[in-house]
Amino acid sequence: MPVGALIFYLIAALTIGSAMMVAFSRNIVYSAFSLLVTLMGVDGLYALLAADFVAVIQILVYVGGILVLIMFAVMLTHRIDDVAVSNRSVGRLPAALIIGVVGVIMGAGVVGARWAQKADVQVAPTTYGIGEAFLGPYILPFEFASIVLLVVLIGAVVVSRKEIRGETGS
């Protein structure tokens, strides 16, 4: 088996295996750590697709930011005396039926469609091109994204602020 295919199957098995642990685990802390492994596996798939800039951004932002935030929330919202934090699921059979139908239809579409593919697939560094595009054709979404992040920052502080009642100290 060629090395490229072997590496792809290893990374794909890691990603899918840890995504299964996220979906089927009964403990929310196990799910959070399996999400970490899933995000690293997805990052390996980005590296196989020659997307070096997005792979690094995924590690920095997704694993280093979002996942740490999810771990904070998991640790802050369960009782300290609970060893096995419960993460039960309801309605598993109807969900499995719906997902089975949707998955079969989408899988048939993925395998059967004649995707337009380029004859020569190039592997090249992408950071320069993405930087040029962010300051060129994509400058408006780029600036708008920073406004969105500002709004999200203010909104998160407002939503999670604890109101101090009037009887403290008076």
Next chain:
Amino acid sequence: MNAALLDIGLRHFLLVSLVVFALGLYCVLTRKNAIGILMGVELILNSANINYIAFSHFSSGRYDGQIFAVFVIMLAAAEAVIGLAIVLGIYQNFATIDVEATDSLQG
């Protein structure tokens, strides 16, 4: 082993992202823990990102798919922040994050 298994192409990546999407959808549909539902949404967003970058690599030689993926990652961060702030607010008020317990407005 035939060439369809060994020659890694567009369909292989699309099938991986389809499996991750199905598992994320399962999380969103069945979980009772609010953070578990948010983890399912993260899985769905990652599967969409794999699709974007696979198409950018195999079908178009330009960077547009990767720029979209960067925007998706940024918006996933924003949505995770707000979602978890809401989850913490629910925990402060209900002492639980079971989504079936937050039914004060029901009926």
